[in-house]
Amino acid sequence: MINILMFGPPGSGKGTQSVTLAEKYNLLHLSTGDMLRAELAAGTPLGKKMEAIMAAGELVPDDVVIAMIAGKIDATTGKAGFIFDGFPRTVEQAEELQKMLEGRGMKIDLMLVLEVNDTELMDRMKKRALVSGRADDADENIINNRIAVYRAKTEPVIVFGRKAGVSRSVDGVGTIDDIFGRLCKEIETVI
Numbered sequence: 001m002i003n004i005l006m007f008g009p010p011g012s013g014k015g016t017q018s019v020t021l022a023e024k025y026n027l028l029h030l031s032t033g034d035m036l037r038a039e040l041a042a043g044t045p046l047g048k049k050m051e052a053i054m055a056a057g058e059l060v061p062d063d064v065v066i067a068m069i070a071g072k073i074d075a076t077t078g079k080a081g082f083i084f085d086g087f088p089r090t091v092e093q094a095e096e097l098q099k100m101l102e103g104r105g106m107k108i109d110l111m112l113v114l115e116v117n118d119t120e121l122m123d124r125m126k127k128r129a130l131v132s133g134r135a136d137d138a139d140e141n142i143i144n145n146r147i148a149v150y151r152a153k154t155e156p157v158i159v160f161g162r163k164a165g166v167s168r169s170v171d172g173v174g175t176i177d178d179i180f181g182r183l184c185k186e187i188e189t190v191i
């Protein structure tokens with residue numbers, strides 16, 4: 001099994017790239033953002049509880065996303081591994097994921113860090129807002145808050161990845177195909 005963390009700020013292309021990488025390498029794509037939005041759309045009690053946090057661009061509690069991920073890992077068969085998109089977003093989540101995988105005879109094999117500057121991120125999210133319908137893409141202040149939350153709470157996970165010897169920095173600016181090629185090159189060093 002191969003486990004890849006797709007890492008980077010909001011708007012860096014994690015979701016777009018994860019979908020095609022998952023297809024190419026037969027990995028299960030696990031996006032906590034997509035899972036949470038599905039809860040919201042279905043109007044579940046959990047979704048209702050998380051709605052305001054997500055709309056403000058803050059992080060939902062660690063235990064909520066950890067439980068979601070644990071459920072998926074245990075229920076999955078027939079895949080070559082997992083690609084985690086938007087998770088872990090705190091050092092606590094990273095430590096829990098590592099424990100969860102180790103307890104099942106697996107590990108984090110690779111952490112791909114997409115590097116994109118803030119001006120480009122803002123541009124991309126504003127464009128995405130026109131088609132995604134996401135409340136957290138539509139407002140410049142919320143986008144800025146999501147970037148600030150990333151720098152404060154999520155970026156420290158890169159140090160975790162470096163210590164584990166799995167983090168690789170990838171230029172996230174260019175065409176979708178070019179960036180895909182750069183990511184594949186890194187993945188092929190570990191498979």
Ligand code: AMP
Pocket residue numbers: 010032033034036053054055057058059060061062065085086087088089090093136146
């Ligand atoms: P995303 O689609 O990954 O940008 O996530 C959208 C929103 O869902 C985030 O701004 C958070 O409010 C929430 N979220 C998604 N993944 C996580 C996570 N791993 N930890 C905490 N909150 C998350």
